[in-house]
Amino acid sequence: MKSVLSGCDSTDGKQTHGSDMTGVTTRSKSRTSEKKDVYSKSNGVISNGFHGYKEGYETLEKSGVSRRSVYLFNHFFFPLVMVGLTPQIVMLFWYTNVKFGGSYSALITHFRSHSVFGTLLKMWSELSIINTFTVGVIFGYFAWALFWMVVLPGKEVRGPVTPKGNTPVYKDNGFLHYCVTMAGFAILTTVLKYNGLTPTVVYDRFGELLAFMNVFALCFVFLLYIKGITRPSTSDSGKTGGGFFFDYYWGTELYPRICGIDVKVFTNCRFGMTVWPLMCCIYALKSYELHGFVDSMFVTTILQLTYITKFFTWEAGYMHTIDIILDRAGFYICWGCLCWLPSLYPSVSLYLVSHPVRLGTPLASSILIVGLISVLINYLADLQRQDVRKANGDCLVWGRKPDLIRAKYRIEGGEVRESILLASGWWGLSRHFHYIPEILLSFFWTVTTGFENVLPYTYLIVLVILLTHRSFRDEQKCSLKYGIYWQEYCTKVKHRIIPFLF
Numbered sequence: 300m301k302s303v304l305s306g307c308d309s310t311d312g313k314q315t316h317g318s319d320m321t322g323v324t325t326r327s328k329s330r331t332s333e334k335k336d337v338y339s340k341s342n343g344v345i346s347n348g349f350h351g352y353k354e355g356y357e358t359l360e361k362s363g364v365s366r367r368s369v370y371l372f373n374h375f376f377f378p379l380v381m382v383g384l385t386p387q388i389v390m391l392f393w394y395t396n397v398k399f400g401g402s403y404s405a406l407i408t409h410f411r412s413h414s415v416f417g418t419l420l421k422m423w424s425e426l427s428i429i430n431t432f433t434v435g436v437i438f439g440y441f442a443w444a445l446f447w448m449v450v451l452p453g454k455e456v457r458g459p460v461t462p463k464g465n466t467p468v469y470k471d472n473g474f475l476h477y478c479v480t481m482a483g484f485a486i487l488t489t490v491l492k493y494n495g496l497t498p499t500v501v502y503d504r505f506g507e508l509l510a511f512m513n514v515f516a517l518c519f520v521f522l523l524y525i526k527g528i529t530r531p532s533t534s535d536s537g538k539t540g541g542g543f544f545f546d547y548y549w550g551t552e553l554y555p556r557i558c559g560i561d562v563k564v565f566t567n568c569r570f571g572m573t574v575w576p577l578m579c580c581i582y583a584l585k586s587y588e589l590h591g592f593v594d595s596m597f598v599t600t601i602l603q604l605t606y607i608t609k610f611f612t613w614e615a616g617y618m619h620t621i622d623i624i625l626d627r628a629g630f631y632i633c634w635g636c637l638c639w640l641p642s643l644y645p646s647v648s649l650y651l652v653s654h655p656v657r658l659g660t661p662l663a664s665s666i667l668i669v670g671l672i673s674v675l676i677n678y679l680a681d682l683q684r685q686d687v688r689k690a691n692g693d694c695l696v697w698g699r700k701p702d703l704i705r706a707k708y709r710i711e712g713g714e715v716r717e718s719i720l721l722a723s724g725w726w727g728l729s730r731h732f733h734y735i736p737e738i739l740l741s742f743f744w745t746v747t748t749g750f751e752n753v754l755p756y757t758y759l760i761v762l763v764i765l766l767t768h769r770s771f772r773d774e775q776k777c778s779l780k781y782g783i784y785w786q787e788y789c790t791k792v793k794h795r796i797i798p799f800l801f
């Protein structure tokens with residue numbers, strides 16, 4: 300079976316570049332003067348971190364599960380279930396929030412009396428999906444985001460070189476885009492107010508918008524599937540060999556570009572990550588219209604907006620994460636950022652609109668402070684590995700010379716490159732220590748809801764699962780990429796996420 304090879308690299312490998320029309324520069328061959336023993340040290344060729352097919356099959360076969368069953372599960376059953384269920388889940392999530400008082404037990408009671416199918420049917424039949432409002436709001440926002448994406452200035456930044464030898468080039472204008480959009484929202488709100496209108500109509504009709512977005516995103520992902528096969532933007536594309544369902548789920552292209560627009564930058568950053576703060580503001584406004592100032596809503600909004608602002612100041616760094624260098628533009632990432640993210644990530648604010656909690660100044664300010672400290676630690680950890688690599692290790696980490704591993708690895712053509720693995724500072728506490736402040740932060744912005752219902756904790760629970768799974772996925776990628784150098788890092792830094800425990 301053919302495995303998916305997609306890219307990862309550090310920026311420190313030496314190469315020369317030429318540019319093609321898609322804005323993706325293509326590497327011309329460069330020579331390396333590495334000694335031969337490097338090849339035996341590194342496992343070499345970079346592989347996809349999603350499934351360790353070969354290793355997975357071997358382990359499962361030993362335990363008596365046939366290769367065919369695993370293949371069918373990975374390539375047919377799993378993608379089909381994800382594509383079939385997750386759009387229903389995001390819709391039900393919203394429905395539970397607004398129709399069942401944010402209570403899963405009320406939803407389950409309804410399931411018992413009307414069946415799951417009956418509940419879904421009722422929910423969908425209550426929604427008008429295609430109308431001037433849904434089309435106007437969504438395509439209006441698309442036009443706004445695309446316009447600013449193209450016209451706003453930004454430094455040219457290069458993503459990591461892919462194993463096929465392509466270097467994606469981005470315009471680093473994410474932070475400007477975020478500022479312009481938030482300012483635009485403030486102006487729009489003021490203009491609407493003078494005309495007796497309010498943007499909180501988006502809260503009132505969010506079900507319709509989400510339903511429209513689901514339909515749109517499912518079609519869009521199909522078009523991306525076709526594009527990756529028929530008119531790919533780069534050589535990092537094509538069928539994976541896993542069949543239609545898997546390819547639809549996973550994608551057929553790593554860096555699709557349409558008219559020069561990078562699709563993943565658009566779906567992940569200019570849509571998902573920008574709609575999140577907009578929804579937070581809309582929910583906060585709605586809460587203000589209904590209940591006046593509520594401190595729990597204030598705290599959760601400030602924490603989420605600070606986190607998102609941090610994301611945009613670091614957007615160029617995001618171009619080096621597995622979402623961009625490993626995950627293809629398919630259902631998982633694109634539908635995820637178009638529907639899953641806008642529905643789940645701001646859900647604490649959505650819940651608070653109908654469940655206002657008065658925390659009192661001492662508790663509200665304590666939560667705010669520990670939350671802000673968590674964002675800061677998460678930011679500093681991400682920045683630390685980035686800075687050490689930028690300085691090629693010639694810098695101080697927590698006031699000392701950093702403990703570094705200069706890890707060698709090979710890209711697909713056999714060329715050897717070097718990357719730095721930091722084994723001190725935050726990266727010496729555990730291998731993914733930065734996930735702890737990430738999780739703590741979302742706990743702090745959620746705990747403002749109190750403990751009446753589980754529903755507002757859904758994001759937190761999903762995040763813990765996502766990050767734990769991500770740590771395994773990432774370590775599998777790093778282990779395949781760096782071989783014994785990664786083992787050396789694991790020997791130095793024994794724990795995966797929680798120091799001394801896990």
Ligand SMILES: NC(=O)C1=CN([C@@H]2O[C@H](COP(=O)(O)OP(=O)(O)OC[C@H]3O[C@@H](n4cnc5c(N)ncnc54)[C@H](OP(=O)(O)O)[C@@H]3O)[C@@H](O)[C@H]2O)C=CC1
Binds near residue numbers: 307308677684765
């Ligand atoms: N809220 C959410 O839903 C989520 C938030 N996040 C957040 O996004 C941010 C980025 O996520 P993250 O998973 O870290 O991104 P990455 O996917 O980039 O993380 C891992 C990569 O970092 C490099 N790396 C690993 N260890 C070291 C080291 N010791 N020194 C230097 N480089 C190293 C490796 O890349 P290389 O190949 O270059 O060596 C590795 O593949 C984090 O702040 C995280 O908390 C992440 C996931 C979900």
Ligand SMILES: CC(C)CCC[C@@H](C)[C@H]1CC[C@H]2C3=CC=C4C[C@@H](O)CC[C@]4(C)[C@H]3CC[C@]12C
Binds near residue numbers: 385567622634
């Ligand atoms: C198909 C769905 C069940 C799952 C879709 C998941 C995606 C929407 C999310 C997977 C990884 C997420 C992210 C990774 C890293 C990020 C950096 C952080 O600073 C901000 C959030 C995010 C961009 C985050 C966004 C959602 C995912 C892409």
